[in-house]
Amino acid sequence: MTARVVVVGAGPTGLTAAILLARHGVECVVLERWESVYPQPRAVHLDDEVYRVLGRLGLADAFAAVSWPCHGLRLLDPDLRVLAEFRRAPGAGRHGYPQATMFDQPELERLLRAALAATPGATLRGNTEVTGITQEEGGVRVEVTDRVTGARDTLHADYVLGCDGANSLTRTAIGARMTDLRFDQRWLVVDIATTADLDQWEGVHQVCDPGRAATYMRIGKTRHRWEFRLLAGESGEDFRDLGRLHPLIAPWTGDVPVDELEVVRVAEYTFRAQVADRWRDRRVFLLGDAAHLTPPFIGQGMGAGLRDAANLAWKLAGVLDGTLPEGVLDTYEAEREPHARAMIRLAKLVGTAMTAGGRFGDLVRRVVAPRLPVVARHVLDSETPPLRRSDLVVRPRLRRSLAGRLCPNAVLDDGRRFDEVAAGRFAVVTSATPSTAERTAVEAAGAVLVTVPVTGEWGRWLRSGRAGAAVVRPDGTVLSTSGSLARARETLPLSGSSVL
Template identity: 60%
Template sequence: MTSDRSGRPVVVVGAGPVGTSAAILLAQHGVPVVLLDRWADVFPQPRAVHLDDEVHRVLARMGVAEEFAAVSRPGRGLRLVDRDLRVLGSFEREGISEASGYPRANMYDQPDLERVLRGRMAALPLITFRGGVEVTGVEADGPVAARVRLREVASGAEETLDASFVLGCDGANSTVRQSIGSSMEDLGFEQRWLVLDVDTSADLRQWEGVQQVCDSRRAATYMRIGETRYRWELRLLDHETADDYATIESLLPLLAPWTRNVPVEELKLVRITSYTFRAAIADRWRSGSVFLLGDAAHLTPPFIGQGLGAGVRDAANLCWKVAGVLAGQLDAEVLDSYEPERSGHARSMILLARRLGVVMTRGGRLGDGLRRLAVPGLALGDGRADHGIGPLLHLLAHRSQRLGGEAVSEHLASLL
């Protein structure tokens, strides 16, 4: 066996939910951790809003199940709807999972989750958190050694940290990924979307799950994420920017299917921004003692709510192995299993989200008509990588052929 007992910490780059989860899991195994981030506090803007029961179970392993339950609400699943919110297909996730014991779908505000994780981190003395620093480079120096170059944002002072391992949890524009020469494989999806959160105590009288609006002109997503907090994601047209929708009044035509009976003064715009949704995966997740996790390793469109959860799964897979190697209980070769075990699942989730995004947005008026004919009444299964939306897509093609012949079937297949 090979191990490193020199006391060098594991350095985790990025203190979002994935990096903080990794730090907590390592510390629980007795591993000293230095957690680095450009920001000293929780980034205040909401982003991710959904975690499934399996990730909830990982949070329980970290000791924050009750705290997360207090800031989240159980979801009911996902429905595909048309522009008039008529149900085309459903993916029910209501209730408690018999396998995990936690709600199958959990809706929340990401800053709330991050505060829960920061609170747990503060209770673990093996974690040293350093905010206000920017990592400028990482070098692997053997199987259990690495160097991290960083700069203090305020002063510009530079220093180097010695590490046993480096976990790059630094997001889509990962410095760690660039440092190890890894690049992102484009999986063929890029769309600009408007993302906004609204606070209101009004009763919108909507289904409590996620609605995915299948509309080739203006696809959209609606969900309730808190007691009075709602999230909309709406595809931007080519000529539009987020600046065109800077006020709640300018948004009313887009939100009308959900809010037409709510007085405008009862709707508070919490935040609005635009994102480019992409599908991509790193061509390699490791160089020696340096690893990639979360968005540094994979980017998924948000349509099935698995982006952040995939990063937490990365941390749950890798951290016990790193701890075992450092303790001399496991051979270093066990670390070779991380990428094979995680990349296939991550890729399948990305492709699943991509295909749903395509179903929601492509095909023009003919595609909209085919969706109305082919989808109604379908159930999407249990949401696992080998079930879920895949059967829906096959059934769509089958029904379209039955309804409209080969030409219609081929057109729908081109959307998938």
């Protein structure tokens, strides 16, 4: 069997990559060792930047129906008294979605699988164990075994995407190794289902206790998540009995009878910070947990994988259809690795700031956190760092620029949002009125011209980057900015320019 792209792993990252590729006209096969969605919850949070990726897949409404907007963050001392509270504004942010959303991962994966099944050119093969990945001249050979019948098969692909998790066989196949960023903590993760009203504030509760750090959050209409740092000598098995588990969650469940609390899962996790030393070997790429592992303190683990998929899919599709040179694939790791590393550092910092320092640390948090606007801004702002310079991020070294940042998914004059108009294509954004010739030239380069309002959010955005026009990539990232529409058009990769 042959396919343009083989995706190893049908988690959120692999499914997202496959759907995006297929929508760009790239035939792909997703290989998954399990038949159905893994039933236990894992990831529970995403921000509006990642929500925007789901929106591009056509899943925004369906996801909204099974998710729960998060109201912010509350820091608690060891006695559960409020140290500081950071509330998020209700409603959609600059990307058209809530800035923080809680969800149940199995429900999200079911939505993604349904979307994959409805996408021509994408195929999912369950109960399929990948046993070998070998690069050959002009392609990759993937050896598989059917876990039900034991039958063996060989697939041939132009490219392989390894989305096969922390214990990635794909990573081993290309000789990549994880670099340890020095973070290793054991935590107890508890998921409870109940129809009872816990009468708790519906944001994230972070207990800043060096003795027993803890987190509580509501993740759905009837679902709740707790995380407790395990002490020396403890293990997850110690808390599988509800009698021992209940004292940990009782401060939040209050008078709710124990028989009204359904234990969905009790598991021990080791939170790690790691990044692969390389994310690509010729025609094989690593994405998601195969490339990086993030402590959960800022809820960016799964989101980082979806960012990987959104970054790579359109580039790979462009190379396969001949509209982009093969060299653009070098920008994947160049852009995503520093971003993932920055988010891991932030997660480590937040985790340390919330839980370290003993009684002195509690005093500092109580006195300082509520009084520093910069703290609130960093806690509540969902914008992540810009991508670093690459052949597809043309940013001046000494001048502020929008390049590398996501453009807003704000409303245009006709009532549509940017992503609906751009529709996965390159776009030139300008507040100037274009001539017919300018519009024709942009369209001839395979891009769409988007005229935005001079005032409001769009006007503020362009002025913040001192730009008259911006070239936006299919993933929503700004490639370049300039003072005029004509100069912006010259940086379109599809125009035969010298950008690449």
